[in-house]
Amino acid sequence: MNKNNFNKWLEEKLLPNLPPRSLIVMDNASYHTIAVNKAPTMSSTKDQMQNWIKSKGLTYLPTMVKAQLYEIVKEHKEPIKYEADLMLEKHGHKVVRLPPYHCDLNPIELIWSVLKRRIAVKNVGQEAKNIVKITEEAFSSITAEEWKKDCEHVKKIEDKYYHEGISVDREIDNFIIELGGDDSDTADDTDESHVSDLDPLDDHTYSKRINF
Secondary structure, rough: OOOOHHHHHHHHHHHHHOOOOOEEEOOOHHHHOOOOOOOOOOOOOOHHHHHHHHOOOOOOOOOOOOOHHHHHHHHHHHOOOOOOHHHHHHHOOOEOOOOOOHHOOOOOHHHHHHHHHHHHHHOOOOOOHHHHHHHHHHHHHHHHHHHHHHHHHHHHHHHHHHHHHHHHOOOOOHHHHEEOOOOHHHHHHOOOOHHOOHHHHHHHOOEOOOOO
8 A cells, every 4th residue: 555545545435435524543554644744854954944944934044053953843843734634624524543553442453354364264275366356255244243343342442541541640640759858857867977978979868758
């Protein structure tokens, strides 16, 4: 799959069959994430940064180095907009994207697994010319009930991540470490006559409070 084939499929196959105001969940494959307003990165050339800054009606000093130019870029760049998102939004739909490296939140991965198994079972000893027919039959065999089951499975994983995230946040809030506290008892209890004998690290007082 590439950008051109994906956009063609989106326009000719997906859009005509979507109910109004649909919500499309999309992963971060390269052909899904073609940016229309891509800003320069730190690896861009100095000329590219300067041209981008000028295209936005901004100014820079001729003496600025790349790092300084990039600070201007970061300050003024817009949130990334993707071709696919704009095409779908134009027709009243909305796109939400999966977090990177979380294919377990994509029900189509489960469907692909089923398809591969069904194709593999029928592909034993078959000639290459029959692969297309076997693949089309496998696609046709996927039912709405299977889709529903896989979507419900992913929903359970989403709920699990959500509740685990709350638990992690709560534990982080309850785990507090304070360094260099002025009210530490350690400093008060130290005999001044022995300060010179302390290890250099002991010149600092440490206070730790852990709440559970």
